[in-house]
Amino acid sequence: MRTPLCEKLGCELPIFAFSHCRDVVVEVTKAGGFGVLGASTFSPEQLEAELRWIDQHVEGKPYGVDVIIPTAYDKEAETTTEDLDSLIPKEHREFMDNFLEKEGVPPLPDGERERIHREIIEGRGNMTPDGARRLLAVTLAHPQVKMVVSALGSPPPDVMAQLREHKVVIGAMCGKAEHAARHMKAGVDVIVAQGTEAGGHTGEIATMVLVPQVVQACGDGVAVLAAGGIAHGSQIAASLALGAQGVWCGTVWLGTRESELDAFEKEVLFATRTEDAVRRKARTGKTVRMIKSRLSEAWEQPGAPKYLPTPLQGILYNEAHARVVRAKRKDLYSFPAGQVVGMIKEETSVRDVMYRMQMEYLEAIERLNKLTPT
Numbered sequence: 540m541r542t543p544l545c546e547k548l549g550c551e552l553p554i555f556a557f558s559h560c561r562d563v564v565v566e567v568t569k570a571g572g573f574g575v576l577g578a579s580t581f582s583p584e585q586l587e588a589e590l591r592w593i594d595q596h597v598e599g600k601p602y603g604v605d606v607i608i609p610t611a612y613d614k615e616a617e618t619t620t621e622d623l624d625s626l627i628p629k630e631h632r633e634f635m636d637n638f639l640e641k642e643g644v645p646p647l648p649d650g651e652r653e654r655i656h657r658e659i660i661e662g663r664g665n666m667t668p669d670g671a672r673r674l675l676a677v678t679l680a681h682p683q684v685k686m687v688v689s690a691l692g693s694p695p696p697d698v699m700a701q702l703r704e705h706k707v708v709i710g711a712m713c714g715k716a717e718h719a720a721r722h723m724k725a726g727v728d729v730i731v732a733q734g735t736e737a738g739g740h741t742g743e744i745a746t747m748v749l750v751p752q753v754v755q756a757c758g759d760g761v762a763v764l765a766a767g768g769i770a771h772g773s774q775i776a777a778s779l780a781l782g783a784q785g786v787w788c789g790t791v792w793l794g795t796r797e798s799e800l801d802a803f804e805k806e807v808l809f810a811t812r813t814e815d816a817v818r819r820k821a822r823t824g825k826t827v828r829m830i831k832s833r834l835s836e837a838w839e840q841p842g843a844p845k846y847l848p849t850p851l852q853g854i855l856y857n858e859a860h861a862r863v864v865r866a867k868r869k870d871l872y873s874f875p876a877g878q879v880v881g882m883i884k885e886e887t888s889v890r891d892v893m894y895r896m897q898m899e900y901l902e903a904i905e906r907l908n909k910l911t912p913t
């Protein structure tokens with residue numbers, strides 16, 4: 540399975556793991572894959588603490604960091620990081636509060652509300668280009684970070700120059716062949732072709748269709764990783780057959796004991812069917828594939844306010860989400876998850892997933908080999 544991108548990055552397996560959870564990043568990397576920490580929900584100070592911890596636990600192996608550099612966002616939010624709260628219209632706040640009150644979801648206790656509110660504002664406030672620059676200033680002081688990936692847009696020229704100076708491999712997420720062309724023009728080394736099946740921000744084109752298009756657009760100069768709908772070794776074999784140099788998985792790690800989800804959240808995850816991982820804008824204002832719930836659907840009803848731009852919708856939604864988790868309300872719980880959620884039925888460990896996917900990959904290759912005429 541070792542591909543040229545593994546050689547370039549210094550990992551054994553072309554299994555890339557996106558996660559907001561440092562334990563997942565470390566365990567995947569220790570198991571021979573390449574862990575990538577999603578940095579966009581951390582403040583620079585929190586990110587520094589996370590990266591220092593990963594450095595200490597990753598046994599000298601290389602890993603990556605992912606930041607959101609959106610092309611469309613609330614411009615005022617970029618300049619007013621002090622009190623982003625004041626940019627959320629009263630109508631939106633009241634809509635969310637009234638809905639939760641009607642549902643009988645209690646507000647967070649005083650001290651907790653302030654702590655969570657501060658954490659969300661400090662973290663989500665970095666989902667703008669300047670916010671990403673602040674996170675990258677922290678990231679680049681950690682030499683074990685060998686790859687930086689940008690989501691929702693190409694890295695701007697000043698960011699590209701800074702990343703080049705630090706000799707990190709530069710990647711970008713893409714949901715259409717046109718995005719790939721833009722990223723290549725910007726000068727990236729790796730493109731993550733993410734199909735609509737994926738959890739998180741996602742487009743409309745399926746992985747099976749997107750990957751060959753992006754591989755063709757990239758030619759030999761830029762490596763492609765396949766993302767979206769990959770949680771089984773046969774899907775890794777298929778991705779490599781499509782011309783990808785590896786796979787980039789997100790949802791599969793949510794069911795591991797290392798993941799950021801607590802026992803209540805995992806119970807909902809294991810019960811979610813593939814068809815209940817839907818694309819909605821309620822969480823960030825952009826289309827996110829996530830677990831369908833009565834909270835996500837409330838924003839789809841006639842009379843609901845229009846979605847706010849990034850990062851404001853995310854600030855509003857995440858506070859409500861914290862209330863839902865505290866109240867353990869399964870019917871209102873929505874978390875980003877891809878269509879493979881329907882394949883995740885019980886808690887495992889990162890090591891188990893890595894081992895299982897390698898075995899399934901070998902079985903898939905053997906199956907194909909049997910088809911070869913003698």
Ligand SMILES: Cc1cc2nc3c(=O)[nH]c(=O)nc-3n(C[C@H](O)[C@H](O)[C@H](O)COP(=O)(O)O)c2cc1C
Pocket residue numbers: 557577578579605606607689690712733736737738739740766767768769787788789790791874875876877878879
């Ligand atoms: C909980 C969750 C959060 C995500 N957050 C981000 C993010 O902040 N940045 C990003 O580039 N991708 C994010 N993604 C998308 C992943 O990077 C990845 O492309 C996707 O999970 C792959 O598809 P899969 O979910 O089918 O494995 C997220 C995915 C999940 C499941």
